[in-house]
Amino acid sequence: MTISFEGKIAIVTGAGNGLGKSHALALAKRGAKVVVNDLGGARDGSGQSSAASEEVVNEIVAAGGDAFSHGANVADFEQVQDMVKQTMEKWGRVDILINNAGILRDKSFAKMSLDDFKLVMDVHLMGSVNCTKAVWDIMREQNYGRIVMTTSSSGMYGNFGQSNYGAAKMAVLGLMNTLVLEGAKNDIRINALAPTAGTRMTEDLMPENIAEMLAPEYVTPGLLTLCDDEAPNRTILSAGAGGYATASIFETDGIFLTPDQQTPEAIRANWSDATKQDKQQALASGVKQSEKFLAKAMAAMKGA
Template sequence: MTIRFDGQVAIVTGAGNGLGRSHALALAARGAKVVVNDLGGARDGSGASSAAAAEVVELIKQGGGDAIAHGANVANFAEVEDMVGQAMAKWGRVDILINNAGILRDKSFAKMSLDDFKLVMDVHLMGSVNCCKAVWDIMREQNYGRIVMTTSSSGMYGNFGQSNYGAAKMAVLGLMNTLVLEGAKNNIRVNALAPTAGTRMTEDIMPEEFMGLLTPEAVTAGALLLCHNDAPTRQILCAGAGGYASARLVETDGIFLSAEEQTPESVAAQWQAVNDISTQQELESGMKQSEKFLSKAMAKLKSKI
């Protein structure tokens, strides 16, 4: 199977450098028309420049592709709407959205200002929300859409000095989980990419000797899988240095305690059973947890009749 995007329109945010640049170039090389979005700011979100996005557009055109640049700040919904409006005016549809734009404001939680916390949340979480909202009705009406969130191991597992970044990156998974359910009937599939790559975002985090292995192109291979016609949905694909793995949220089957037994001491006494991973499974929605616990309660009631 050869993965192609002929006739499709893709928006890639933060596409002037690093992963976004790699995603945009690869999509274009495989036939997609691309909106190269980049505010052009520094790693911490300060400043703005259109040069990086313009360079990517030029590279795409030199390769025979079609692309436009847009400098929308993804944290500003009006600017995002303008970007999507320009894509619709030029090409009449939006098939793919890769939410890649991000910034870093790393400090330990004790030393971090709330302004730095909010700014990172605004770019990563609200930036993803704004872009999804701007394309959502378009994708619903055309009965087709592929959305990729960019999450992180920092969100799923934690990373010292990244409470703001980690919180935002875990939050986009919550957004993904609900959009998967709401978009299913209109053939909108939503996935998440958890990348490890040697970019300006990680240049002082990763050891220098590893940077050559952590190519953006290795991550892009996973990104394109998540947004093509036969893409899965609700997948968290981890990618880096040629390695690919999936991550998932699971829940143990757990225990049941009667009303008389519902004390912290009783929960503690069965803590091993609560944590029995042999019974764990993925749940299709939040309601499935309620159904599980209620079924346990009903089964206990029936056993007393």
Template sequence: MSIRFDGKVAIVTGAGNGLGRSHALELAARGAKVVINDLGGARDGVGASSEAADSVVAEIQAAGGEAFAHGANVAIFSEVEDMVAQTVAKWGQVDILINNAGILRDKSFSKMSIDDFKLVMDVHVMGAVNCSKAVWEIMKEQKYGRIVMTTSSSGLYGNFGQSNYGAAKMAVVGLMNTLAIEGAKYNVHVNALAPTAATRMTEDLMPAEVLAMLVPEAVTAGALTLCHDNAPSRFILCAGGGGYAKSSIFETDGIYLSPEQQNPEAVVANWEGICDTANQAELETGFKQSEKFLLKAQAYLQANQ
């Protein structure tokens, strides 16, 4: 099966460098018209320049593709709205959104300022919210949409010095979970990509020999898998260095404690049963957890009538 994007219009945020650039180039090579969004700031979000985005556009056009650049700051909704409006005015639709833009301001939680925490949350979380919101009604009306959030192992599992980044990257998983549910009947699929790659974001975090194996193109193969016609929805795909894996949130079946046992001592005493993974499951919605606990309570009541 050949995966193509002919006739599709894609917006890739943070597409001037690194993963975003790789995603945009490959989408264009496979037939998509691509909006290259990049504010053009440094890794920590300081500054702005159109140079990187313009360079990617020129590269796509030189290869016979179609693209234009837009310097919207994804944390500012009015700028994102303008980007989407220009896209629709030029090409009439938006089919794919890859929320890739991000910054780093790493420090231990003790040393991190609240301003640094908020800025990282604004770019990663509100950036994904703003861009998704700006295309949401368009995708619903055309009965087609593919949105990719960019999460991280830092959010899924934690990393020292990245409390802001980790919190933001887990937040977009929560956004994905709900948007995938709300978009299902409109053929709007929403997924998350957890990448490991050699980019500006990671260049001083890993040895050179390791970075050489972590080419962005390996992650892009995963990104495009999440935004083609037959893409899954509500899937967390981890990708890096040629490795690909699924990350999932499971909940154990758990236990039920009778009313007289519902105290912390009994919870501690039953810890082994709470943690038993024998019948763990992925829950479809938050309500499924409530339903599970209510069924356990009803079964207890019926057995003790």
């Protein structure tokens, strides 16, 4: 099986450098027409320049591909709408959206300003919301769409000094989980990539030899598996240094307590049973949790 993007139209945000650039080049190499989006700011989000995104476009065109650049700030919905409008005018559809744009403003929570917290949330979370919203009706009308969120181990597991980044990266998974349900009937599949890569976002956080092992090009093959015709749905794929693994959120089977037993003391007393992992499962939607607890209650009532 060969994964091809021939004839597909893809928007890749934050594609002027690092992971986004790698993703854009790989999609184009396999046939996609690509919108190379990048505000061109510094790692902390300051500044603006089209130079990096134009270089990526030139590289794609030189290799025989088709691309154009757009400098939309993903945190600004009007700018995102203009990017999508230009894409539709040029190519008539949007098949793939890669929500990759991001910034860092790392500090411990005690020292972090609320402005820095909000800005990181705006770019990572609202940037993903804005771009997804701008293409959502297009994908619904054409009954086809592939969207990839970019999450992080910092969100799923925590990382010192990254409360803003971690909160945003976990939030995009909540966005994904609901959109998967809403987009299913129109063949809109949403997945998430959790990359470990040596980019300018992490250039001062790891030694050079380690950064080389974590090249963005080692992550991108994973990205390509999340947005083709046969892509999975609601999958979190972790990728880095040639390693690929999936991550899931599991819930234990839990316990049932009768109304007279429903006290914090009783829950604590039954803690080992409540946290047993032998029957844990990944729930398909939030309502499945309610169904599970109601089933336990009804079974207890029948047995009483």
